[in-house]
Amino acid sequence: MSDAMTSEGMSTKRLKVAERAKREPEARLLALAQLIDEEMLMEAFARIRKEAAVGVDGIKKEEWGKALFGNIRGLHERMKQGRYRHQPIRRAYIPKESAKTRPIGISCIEDKVVQNALTMVLELIYEPVFLECSYGFRPGRRAHDALRTLNAECMRGKINWVLEADIESYFDSIDRKQLKEMLQQRVNDESLMRLIGKCLHVGVLDGEQYTEPGTGTAQGSSLSPILGNVYLHYVLDVWFEREAKPRLKGHACLVRYADDFVIGFELEHDARRVMEALSKRMARYGLRLHSEKTRLLPFNKPPSGQSGGKGPGNFDFLGFTLYWRRTRRGNWAQNFRTRKARLRRSKQAIDDFCQSQRHKSIKEQHAALRRRVHGHINYFGVNGNLGSVAGLVRATKRSWYKWLRRRSNRTRLTWQRYWKLLRAFPLPTPRVKAQLWAKLT
Numbered sequence: 209m210s211d212a213m214t215s216e217g218m219s220t221k222r223l224k225v226a227e228r229a230k231r232e233p234e235a236r237l238l239a240l241a242q243l244i245d246e247e248m249l250m251e252a253f254a255r256i257r258k259e260a261a262v263g264v265d266g267i268k269k270e271e272w273g274k275a276l277f278g279n280i281r282g283l284h285e286r287m288k289q290g291r292y293r294h295q296p297i298r299r300a301y302i303p304k305e306s307a308k309t310r311p312i313g314i315s316c317i318e319d320k321v322v323q324n325a326l327t328m329v330l331e332l333i334y335e336p337v338f339l340e341c342s343y344g345f346r347p348g349r350r351a352h353d354a355l356r357t358l359n360a361e362c363m364r365g366k367i368n369w370v371l372e373a374d375i376e377s378y379f380d381s382i383d384r385k386q387l388k389e390m391l392q393q394r395v396n397d398e399s400l401m402r403l404i405g406k407c408l409h410v411g412v413l414d415g416e417q418y419t420e421p422g423t424g425t426a427q428g429s430s431l432s433p434i435l436g437n438v439y440l441h442y443v444l445d446v447w448f449e450r451e452a453k454p455r456l457k458g459h460a461c462l463v464r465y466a467d468d469f470v471i472g473f474e475l476e477h478d479a480r481r482v483m484e485a486l487s488k489r490m491a492r493y494g495l496r497l498h499s500e501k502t503r504l505l506p507f508n509k510p511p512s513g514q515s516g517g518k519g520p521g522n523f524d525f526l527g528f529t530l531y532w533r534r535t536r537r538g539n540w541a542q543n544f545r546t547r548k549a550r551l552r553r554s555k556q557a558i559d560d561f562c563q564s565q566r567h568k569s570i571k572e573q574h575a576a577l578r579r580r581v582h583g584h585i586n587y588f589g590v591n592g593n594l595g596s597v598a599g600l601v602r603a604t605k606r607s608w609y610k611w612l613r614r615r616s617n618r619t620r621l622t623w624q625r626y627w628k629l630l631r632a633f634p635l636p637t638p639r640v641k642a643q644l645w646a647k648l649t
Contacts, residue, residue, distance in 0.1 A: 219247065222332060229394075230336035236392070237333055241399035244287065244325045249280045252324035255430075256317065263316030264298045264413055272317040283318060287403065294319050294406045297426050299414035303553070313412060313426030323407055323431040326400075330434045333394050338437065339445045344466030345433035351526045352590070352642045354465045355544065358472070358525065359644055362542045366459040367472035368508035369479040372523040374501035375490065378467035379432055380424035382439050383494040384408055387425075390442050407431050423494065436466060443493045444469070452482055463525075470525050472507070479504055507532075510540045527588070544644060546588050546596040554584060554600055559607040566611040574633040577604060581636045589641035597638040604635060 222243055229237065253276065256269050272279060286292040297313035304310050315323065331347065338346065343354035361367050375381075387408075388401070395401060407429065411420045425432045448462050448471070458474030460482070473479035483504055487497055506520045510532055522531035528544045535541050546554075558580060565573050581604055589597050612629075613621045621629075 219243075219245075222248075226332045226336070229333040233337045236394060236396035238396050240329055240333070240395060240397040241403065243329050243332075244284075244403075246280050246284050248325050248328060249284055249321055250276075252321045252328065253280065253317075255324045256320050260317070260320065261300070261314045262298075263314050263319065264296050265316045267317055269317055279318070280321075283321065287322070290399075290402070292322065292403070292406065294322070294410045296411040296413045296418065297429070299412050300428075310427070311414075312428035314428055315426075319407070320430060322403065323429055326404060326407065326431050327434050329400065330438070334434065334438060334441070337394070338441055339449055341445055341449065341462040342437060342441065342464050344464065344468070345437060351465055351587070352644060354463050355526060355528065355590075356644050358463045358470065358530070359542050359544075361461045361463075361472055362507065362509065362530075363645075365509050366474050367461070368506065369473040369476050369504060370507040370523050371471040371473070371479055371483055371486075371504050372502065372525070373469055373471070373486070374498040375467050376496045376498040377424075378495065379427045379436055380421070381494050381496070382424050382436065384423060384425075386493055387435060387439050390438055393442075404431070404435075408435075433466065439493070440464065440467065443489065443495065447489060448482075452485060456482070465526055468526060470523065476506075509542075528590075528593075533592075541645070543592040544590050545593050546600075551596055551600065555603040555607075558600075558604050559610075562607045562611040566615050570612075570629065570633060573608070577608065578636060580604075585636055585638060586641050589639055590644045591640060591642075592645075594638050594640065601635055601638055605630065 225237060225240070225243065228235065253269075253273070258269060260269050262268055283292065295316045295318075297315055300312050300314055301309040302312055335347065343349045343351065343357075388405075391401065391404065408425055409420070410426070411418055412426070425435050445462065445464065453460055453462075456473075456475070456478040458478050460474065460478060461472045463470055463472075471479075471482060473482070490497055503523075505523060507523065507530075508520055510520070520532065522529050524530070524547050527547055527550045529547050531543055531545070532540050533543045558577070561576070561580065562573070565576065581601060584600055585597055588600075609621065609623075609626050612626070615621075
């Protein structure tokens, strides 16, 4: 059981369920809906971000929280009596790395509370059975952990081929009937299943158009990540580790973060067998690998005696490009750099932000820019990637200067004055925030 699951704040009832879930990984658990009491709903409300977008009712978290105790009590009563109804999800669109956009669903605050509570219950019973190869949206397991594991596998020299996979429209493609059957392998509580169903079978309001999708779970719902993890736990993780992997002749490893995953192989023959079987496996559960984004490529560690040239091809995972490079000592090491498309998008987002905020005070602009740059450094500030991070900081300085100059035609901002401003309002310095290079034993 993870440290996150054994916190002092966990109620006795929840602790007992978590302990049994760990002790009996094959058991179907009863009376799970009873865990969702007013205390849990309060915790679920606290998990909602302060600046969370509003749903179809237009109510913000702060506004809903003004009558928090009454709202929680009323919500709990309706849930116990079976009168709770999930309101339609508001459709919104966010930009992707390409020129396309990604649709997300924004729920009302009350529905977010219910989603968070259901997530908390499902975490209790699934965390003990999820496999080590799964990293996304799990307590105490981050993207950096997945990258660190992948680096260790590659550096040991047993990974010569990498299958870079992408599931097309994953969350929209989940088969709800099969998801329900998977959940019922651990959940023996019809009340909880009905609550989950109410969060799944919900209408979507896109402008003035109302639809009721027959498949999938809405991106943007706080319940979707763990439901997605449950689905791929059975579709991919268990299948690969317990069925596919034992039949291979060489070493192989799976690293999955939500619906992003890569599989490393020692032998090309094994890799091609799994690639063919994987497509059929996905199709059986209503999923499809993206033909243009799924590829098999050589990624063997170059021989130590190779004095020149480059390593084999590179691949992308979790916003990074992974490749082989020569160290200062002349050895070969796997390295990370920010994906070019991701870096380009981040620079453009900051430029757009500087443009939209240019009429605000310097102090306000600076505080917001620091938060954005800090967030970028915290994630992309890893060994060997300071060059890309520094490029983002330089681009931020240029964008800020450009749009500050355009605030007024009367007082042009010179470079000299701008450098003085930066000394008074400095931007974060690029530094390593996460060590990803493996320490091999």
